[in-house]
Amino acid sequence: xxxxxxxxxxxxxxxxxxxxxxxxxxxxxxxxxxxxxxxxxxxxxxxxxxxxxxxxxxxxxxxxxxxxxxxxxxxxxxxxxxxxxxxxxxxxxxxxxxxxxxxxxxxxxxxxxxxxxxxxxxxxxxxxxxxxxxxxxxxxxxxxxxxxxxxxxxxxxxxxxxxxxxxxxxxxxxxxxx
Amino acid sequence: xxxxxxxxxxxxxxxxxxxxxxxxxxxxxxxxxxxxxxxxxxxxxxxxxxxxxxxxxxxxxxxxxxxxxxxxxxxxxxxxxxxxxxxxxxxxxxxxxxxxxxxxxxxxxxxxxxxxxxxxxxxxxxxxxxxxxxxxxxxxxxxxxxxxxxxxxxxxxxxxxxxxxxxxxxxxxxxxxxxxxxxxxxxxxxxxxxxxxxxxxxxxxxxxxxxxxxxxxxxxxxxxxxxxxxxxxxxxxxxxxxxxxxxxxxxxxxxxxxxxxxxxxxxxxxxxxxxxxxxxxxxxxxxxxxxxxxxxxxxxxxxxxxxxxxxxxxxxxxxxxxxxxxxxxxxxxxxxxxxxxxxxxxxxxxxxxxxxxxxxxxxxxxxxxxxxxxxxxxxxxxxxxxxxxxxxxxxxxxxxxxxxxxxxxxxxxxxxxx
Numbered sequence: 001x002x003x004x005x006x007x008x009x010x011x012x013x014x015x016x017x018x019x020x021x022x023x024x025x026x027x028x029x030x031x032x033x034x035x036x037x038x039x040x041x042x043x044x045x046x047x048x049x050x051x052x053x054x055x056x057x058x059x060x061x062x063x064x065x066x067x068x069x070x071x072x073x074x075x076x077x078x079x080x081x082x083x084x085x086x087x088x089x090x091x092x093x094x095x096x097x098x099x100x101x102x103x104x105x106x107x108x109x110x111x112x113x114x115x116x117x118x119x120x121x122x123x124x125x126x127x128x129x130x131x132x133x134x135x136x137x138x139x140x141x142x143x144x145x146x147x148x149x150x151x152x153x154x155x156x157x158x159x160x161x162x163x164x165x166x167x168x169x170x171x172x173x174x175x176x177x178x
Numbered sequence: 179x180x181x182x183x184x185x186x187x188x189x190x191x192x193x194x195x196x197x198x199x200x201x202x203x204x205x206x207x208x209x210x211x212x213x214x215x216x217x218x219x220x221x222x223x224x225x226x227x228x229x230x231x232x233x234x235x236x237x238x239x240x241x242x243x244x245x246x247x248x249x250x251x252x253x254x255x256x257x258x259x260x261x262x263x264x265x266x267x268x269x270x271x272x273x274x275x276x277x278x279x280x281x282x283x284x285x286x287x288x289x290x291x292x293x294x295x296x297x298x299x300x301x302x303x304x305x306x307x308x309x310x311x312x313x314x315x316x317x318x319x320x321x322x323x324x325x326x327x328x329x330x331x332x333x334x335x336x337x338x339x340x341x342x343x344x345x346x347x348x349x350x351x352x353x354x355x356x357x358x359x360x361x362x363x364x365x366x367x368x369x370x371x372x373x374x375x376x377x378x379x380x381x382x383x384x385x386x387x388x389x390x391x392x393x394x395x396x397x398x399x400x401x402x403x404x405x406x407x408x409x410x411x412x413x414x415x416x417x418x419x420x421x422x423x424x425x426x427x428x429x430x431x432x433x434x435x436x437x438x439x440x441x442x443x444x445x446x447x448x449x450x451x452x453x454x455x456x457x458x459x460x461x462x463x464x465x466x467x468x469x470x471x472x473x474x475x476x477x478x479x480x481x482x483x484x485x486x487x488x489x490x491x492x493x494x495x496x497x498x499x500x501x502x503x504x505x506x507x508x509x510x511x512x513x514x515x516x517x518x519x520x521x522x523x524x525x526x527x528x529x530x531x532x533x534x535x536x537x538x539x540x541x542x543x544x545x546x547x548x549x550x551x552x553x554x555x556x557x558x559x560x561x562x563x564x565x566x567x568x569x570x571x572x573x574x575x576x577x578x579x580x581x582x583x584x585x586x587x588x589x590x591x592x593x594x595x596x
Contacts, residue, residue: 026315028365030296030304037297042435045376045386045443074252083252095459099571106461107450116446119384123253123282126382170453174390174464 046115050160053114056131057155060148063140066133070122079141084123088144091165104145108170110162113138135159245275246344255283255382258325261350263343263495264475269522269530270320271350273405278412279325279348281383285432289416292380294362294400298438301367308416311402314357319399319422321528322497324349324468326425326452329576332561337581337592342478345592346580349497351530354420356401359394372438376445377419380434388442389421389428393466397422400433423499423528424466425575427452454572462572470498470558471577472506472533472550483588486541492519493534498552503531505551510537512545512581512596513560519548544584545596561594 036042046052068077076082080089080102090100099105103113118134120126129137135154142148148162216224236243243265249257259278261271271277278284289308297303328348331338338345372391379385399420401409409415414431421428427447442448442464454462474494477483483490496503502525507516519533533548550558559567561578583593 026361027313029310029313030306030362030365031310033295033297033303033305036293036295036305037303042295042297044378044384045437045445047439047441047443083250094455095457099455099459101450101455103450106455107446109444109449112444112446112449115386115443119386120282120382120446123256126282126384169459170449170461170463172464173462174466175392 044115044119046111046118048109048111048160050111050156053111053156053159054131055156056135057153058132058134058136058139059153060136060139060143060150062132063136063138066129066137067140070125070129071137074123079144087141091145094166094169103141104147104165106166106169108164108167110138110142110147110159110164113141114159243275245278246347253282255280258327258348260344261347262341263347263349263473264341264478264480265343266475267493267532269351269495269532270405271352273352273407273410273413276350276352276404276410276413277323277325277348279327279426280412281381281385283382284412285381286411287380287416287432292416292434294417294433294435296362296366296436296438298376298436299369299372299440300438301369304362304366306362308402311357311400311417314361316355316357316402317399318353318355318403319397319420320351320353320524320526321420321422322349322351322468322530323420323426323429324471324497324499326427326465326468326574328426329471329578329580330573332576332578332580333565333570333573335570337594339479339592341480342473342475342580346473348426351495351497352405354399354401355403355406356399356417356420359398359400359419360396362400363391363395368438371440374439374442376435376437376439376443377428377430377433378435378437379430380432385430385447386443386445387427387430387447388439388445389419390466391438393421393424394436421466423468423501425452425468425499428466452574454568454574456572457569465575468497468499469575469577470496470500470503470550470552470556472496472503472548472558473580474508474546474548474582477546477584477590478582479590479592481590483539483584483590486539486586486588488539490537490539491534492537492546492548493532494519494548495530496521496533496548496550497528497530498550498554498556499528500556501553502527503533503550504553504555506531506533507549507551508533508535508537509547509549510544513547513549513579514596516549539584541586543586545593546582546584547579547595549579 074082074084079087086102088102088104090102090105093099139154143150243262245259247259261275261277294306325348329346331345375389375391401418401420417433418431419429476493496506506519508519509516519535522532525531564578581593581595583591
């Protein structure tokens, strides 16, 4: 094929495809990622059905000790009153004049608590906690407001079964009405 | 090159000497006739200026024009910085002044080590490196990005006395250039049951949030450039989502993964945050669209009106997550009477629109307000109407009319109306 003809072909393509990006001609450069997609570091999100929870277990008593060591600095020794957000108490306060949105008063799913602690806490050392430590911290916080029994062990099986007080408190604006 | 002759060398030496003793004895008397203009001109016209710079910086005389930082003292990467809207004109936010919201600092990402993975309910999971993405066809889109928590001090019972940008500047407007996300989603192949996409960031909060697939197929961009240059680290380098008109949290910076799913993940930032608690104790969730809003940036708090009476150019910004701004009205009497402001071109879909109106101030007590209407007919509410509808504990999505009180002395305060 002569250079002139190649150029002519290229110009034709530009004319034909330049009107819309949807029709643009481009080289697909994505690399097959089945293996990558199967790795645990690409499965950080935990859904309300418990999908993504690692195997592990912990109790409130274990969690209390970890909390004092790694969380109380920002969240306060009792999980309230520090520079970070209040975590417990105020269950039932959402309709009051001064509502407090704590984990226990506001969050609809306990799976979210595990998900968030594991990915983002402690804020100065994210991803440093073991699965057992995260279960223990969840058990501690939830048991403080009797959402979980004080002696009940939390694990990948029963964490999704925890019934949060504000489970039905959210009204989705999308997609019905913006 | 030829060697200079002796006479030329002597001449050069004389000139050098003359330069050192100019005006004393070496120059003839006729040279000192006082017609030299150096003393009549500013000093920067009489000496060579500074040399070139590899990356330009604002004038040192503008050093007060800065983002105002409000961060957690125990976790300095957790907080916000506000765009100084009151110091800016036009509609494009300079990259160094684009607002910031970080949950755990700005990650220092090496682009050669960064991947975007698209997986979940797809025909074939694919990963994309930065070098490959830079070869895709790109589009540019000028739009605002606004934090869902912008202007949240408006919910308080007393009006905050902060400058316009430092109360309402968690919104900025830029030209974003990147790949229509639709292209990448087509490449992985979308399974029929996919309805949501969990986006995840590569920061130290590993921020994750659920986004309707419909939006990503509509007008979302995987942005690589901001106002012509590669993204700033604090704005998502090397890549971020831009979802025109939707709240800032969804415009995920430092994007590392898009996982297609059939349901939202109910992450922390779509349940405990970015939801709006209503007076009945329920909370509005997935309130993605930023409603129409406007703000007078000048005159505004922190300025004053020097001439009484005097003529002032009222100027401000309006924007809507639903489309173009159709109208901005201005009141000088706290909403009793209104006049249409001029809307400056270009008036773009889901972007800042600059408005202005000359105002003859007669020295009397005034309350300046602006009220935006977008092309869908939505009218920016008064604060009373918004509080009536949502109560005072919604925290997010505050878009009420802002009132600036002008005293007889020309001072400016923030008020909630007359």
